[in-house]
Amino acid sequence: MLRLQYAAISDVGRVRKDNQDSGYAGPWLLTVCDGVGGAARGDIASGTAVQQLRRLDERPEVATPDDLLGLVSGALHRAHDRIGELVDEDPSLNGTSTTATVALFDGDRIAIGHVGDSRAYLLRHGELSQLTRDHTFVQSLIDEGRITEDDARVHPHRNLILKALDGMHETEPDLFVLDLLAGDRLLLCSDGASGVLDDTRLATILSEGTPDYAAVELVRASLDAGSSDNVTCVVAEVVSDDTPVLDADGEELAPQLVGAAAELRRRPGRALGAGLFRGHRSGDTGELEAVPADLPADVPFAIPADPIDPEAARYAPRPPARFAWLRRVLALAVLVGLVWISTAAAWSWSQRQYYVGEQDGVVVIFRGISADLPGVSLSEPYETTNVVVERLPTVQQRRLEDGMGGGTLDSARDTVRNLAGKMAPTETTVPTQTSASSAGTAASAGRAG
Secondary structure, three states: OEEEEEEEEEEOOOOOOOOOEEEEEOOOEEEEEEEEOHHHOHHHHHHHHHHHHHHHOOOOOOOOHHHHHHHHHHHHHHHHHHHHHHHHHOHHHOOOEEOEEEEEEOOOEEEEEEEOOOEEEEEEOOEEEEOOOOOEHHHHHHHOOOOOHHHHHHOOOOOOEOOOEOOOOOOOOEEEEEEOOOOOEEEEEOHHHHOOOOHHHHHHHHOOOOHHHHHHHHHHHHHHOOOOOOEEEEEEEEEEOOOOOEOOOOOEOOOEEEEHHHOOOOOOOOOOOOOOOOOOOOOOOOOOOOOOOOOOOOOOOOOOOOOOOHHHHOEOOOOOOOOHHHHHHHHHHHHHHHHHHHHHHHHHHHOOOEEEEEEOOEEEEEEEEEEEEOOEEEEEEEEEEEEEHHHOOHHHHHHHHHOEEEEOHHHHHHHHHHHHOOOOOOOOOOOOOOOHHHHHHHHHHHHHO
16 A cells, blocks of 8 residues: 655746636645647636546446546546537637646555646656646657657647647546556646656656645746646655655645636735745645836746737637637528438439328328328328228238338329239129918918908
């Protein structure tokens, strides 16, 4: 049985006006979500996702790794559905979405669920491994051998992700299970950290000090390396069951909720030139103020403003927020049109069909098909014949009840001629014969008279 010693920190960064990252660390669950959408409020998407995912933070009662993965997958789909509900309630949120990387711990292993470009890493025996694969445009270029990892860090479309939780497009997460060893360290982070720190730098910082110290230093190093995004890092160390898991004050370590999900207020502004990174205290994300838009160009950390905020166009499949209702109306109109065309074609075909049936005791040719829908008749009498039903053999009478000879008018008339040939002849009247005894009696009666 193993335990987790964990720490989480989220920072708004030196450029962004608000923090769209959210993170959570607890004894059984670690997760990082990076909100996407710019004006569509990515902070709401990431915060909503983390609030849903954090419900997993209890020891899983599962028997197999597949059961563990089922819990993670179910939680991600619930987060996806909840974001969709918020968009339905407030159409101005249309376009919001979030990445999600989550690790569920059961005492011996973790189940990882992943969507987007937030990452999970494992440091074991000093060697760092990237556990997740980015769902990004530049990763597809790397997979095709068209660019290198170093090229991806400066690619103009490095922020473009191809999968996210948005409540609209069903996205299947990457899911897998990993066995853990005492001494392992886990890092879950947003691209604000992984986008500027290479594996060597990540491994060096992750191996130093306590998880709390490593999380703080990872954020500090990301900002010093020029990250222009929010930065969120969740660090956990795997320890043996008899190792106490305590915070800096010697108390039992409590779960930590950081970033947009924590709904923390930023502290008052500070003078330029003062230390930007304020450090970390338990429960505090250490967020920073946004850099003013009119910041002088000679300030060392000033970053030229892009004409288009990359965050506003980060998620490739995101539909435009405007006129979404019009698209729904058009889609409904197309569907209704297709149904109408199909119905009209079926009706036209049925009116070119004929069959033979019975009505008012005689054989009748009907136009249509021998079937009815609730409230709708699919046939009508077309020709009435002089073939009497009750003079037909019993077998033919029964077949007429269900309709005979469906097809063209000529085939229906052929069926009628065949039936006419099977009619029994009309019965004739036979004269009554008087018996001899009756006649004699009548003669005697006459004489007596």
